[in-house]
Amino acid sequence: MTDLVLDPANARTHDDQNLAAISASLVRFDQVEPLVVQRSNGRVIGGNGRLVAMRQLGWTECDIVELDVDDLTATSLGIALNRSAELAAWDESVLAKLLDELRTSDALDGVGFDSKQIDELLAGLDEGNDDVDDPGPQEPLEDPVTESGDIWILGEHRLLCGDSTSATDVERLFAGAKPGLMISDPPYGVRYQPAWRNAAGLSDEGKTTVVTNDDRVDWTAAWRLFPGDVCYIWHAGVHAASVAEQLIDVSFEIRAQLIWRKPRFAISRGHYHWGHEPCWYAVRAGKSASWIGDRKQSTIWDIDPDRELKVEHATPKPLECMLRPMRNHSHEEVYDPFLGSGTTLIAAEQAGRRCLAMEIEPRFCDAAVLRWQQATGKEARTESGKTLAGVVSC
Structure with missing residues (x-):
């Protein structure tokens, strides 16, 4: 030398x-x-x-x-x-995720980036869409336009009317994509019976109806088909242990149980009325959470309902329940295997993320599409060219 x-x-x-x-x-x-x-x-x-x-x-x-x-x-x-x-030039999205994975594995030495720089890169990915004005959940149509097997294209998002426990359906929905974050509010397994609430006048305006598969607790088959590493799964408190076991069985580690504390409890027929709903936050064993949130967040989420709901879907969540996880993780593609009223879809639109969603009920697919169209002013269409032109919610 x-x-x-x-x-x-x-x-x-x-x-x-x-x-x-x-x-x-x-x-x-x-x-x-x-x-x-x-x-x-x-x-x-x-x-x-x-x-x-x-x-x-x-x-x-x-x-x-x-x-x-x-x-x-x-x-x-x-x-x-x-x-x-x-x-x-750097693809900052890819770079940020790679660096975060290296940081999680304590392998940053010699790479040239420190933790502060990584946090800045990850924070820069969270660019939301301020033009989205969520109208809230829409009432399903009496005669659904959506048919089983339809795939709706909603801007960059995809919604399949299908079964999230079917590998074939999930593969069709993803079309080669590999979403890294799953946020979902599946049927609870609590056998929600709205008839007595409607008769007693305890529902908001309009009627609520039975949610398909609400007598089912075990959704391991759906969790197993998720290819990503981070999930947020809302669930009924009485089935918390079962849901945790399901996630652990498919290689997730429970990081925290989050609690949505409602401003008021819901009247029920139980001895205690439920004033909260829990959510498991889990990360695949040995994988990075790709966390970009701050370090000041609590497991207790005090979130007001978005509005007085007048919809048929029995258990819609406030938008913030789905939006907050997206803001806390850098994944650009989000999967919801049980879309329901479409809250995760709207949250993804607001957060600037791509939503890949599954919903088995044609009428709730219609409702989610209507909600997205009203929120964005854009028109969705199926892969076969079908639209909801001329259709308004009931």
């Missing part, structure tokens, strides 16, 4: 921060690229910063590639090597 000469014509500067990053990379990875050297005089054409860092580290030997070129060509090549690298 004593025969190597720093390029006097090198226009690139290397400050202390840059040299420290190069040194850290050399310490961790060793030398993985040879220096480019002009054979006739030992002039370093490519790798001057690395040469300085190597000398500071006390190295006496390094790998080089020698070129038989004249001085003019050496100068031109030196500029070209630096300029071509400079013209490349």
Whole structure:
């Protein structure tokens, strides 16, 4: 290395921060690229910063590639090597996620980014859509337009009227995509019976009806088909243990149980009236949560209902219940295997994320599409070209 000469014509500067990053990379990875050297005089054409860092580290030997070129060509090549690298651009979304995974695995040494820079990158991904004005859940149509098997295209979002426990349906919905975040409010398994509430006048205006599959508790088959690493699953408190076991069975680790504390409890026939709803926050074992939220958040979520609901769907959540997880994680694609009234879809639109959603009930697919159209002023259509043109909610 004593025969190597720093390029006097090198226009690139290397400050202390840059040299420290190069040194850290050399310490961790060793030398993985040879220096480019002009054979006739030992002039370093490519790798001057690395040469300085190597000398500071006390190295006496390094790998080089020698070129038989004249001085003019050496100068031109030196500029070209630096300029071509400079013209490349980061895909910040991909970079942020990769760095966050490395941070989670304690593998950031020598990469050149610190935790503060990663947090800034991740925060920059959360660009919402301020033009979305959610009208709230819509009442389903008496005669649904949607048919089982229809795929709705709603801007960049996709909604399949199908079965989230069917691998074939999930594959059709994803169409090659791999959503990293799942947020869902599945049928609870509480056998919700609205008839007595309607008769007693305890429902809001309009009627509520039985939710399909509300007598089912085990949705392991649906969770297993999710390819991502982070999930938020709302559930009934009486079935919390079962839902946790289902998630653990498909390789998730429970990180927290979140509680939506309602401003008032719902009248029921039980001895205690439910004033909250729980949600499991879980991350796949050994994987990153891709967290971009701050560190001041509580497991208790005090969220007011969006509005006085006048819809048929029995258990719609406030938009914030679905929006908050999207703001806290960097995943660009969100999966909801039980879309219901469409809250996750609208939250994704607001958060600037892409929603891939499944809903087995044609009438609730219609309601979700109507809600999205009213929120965005855009028109959705199925892959076959069907629309809801001329249709208004009941």
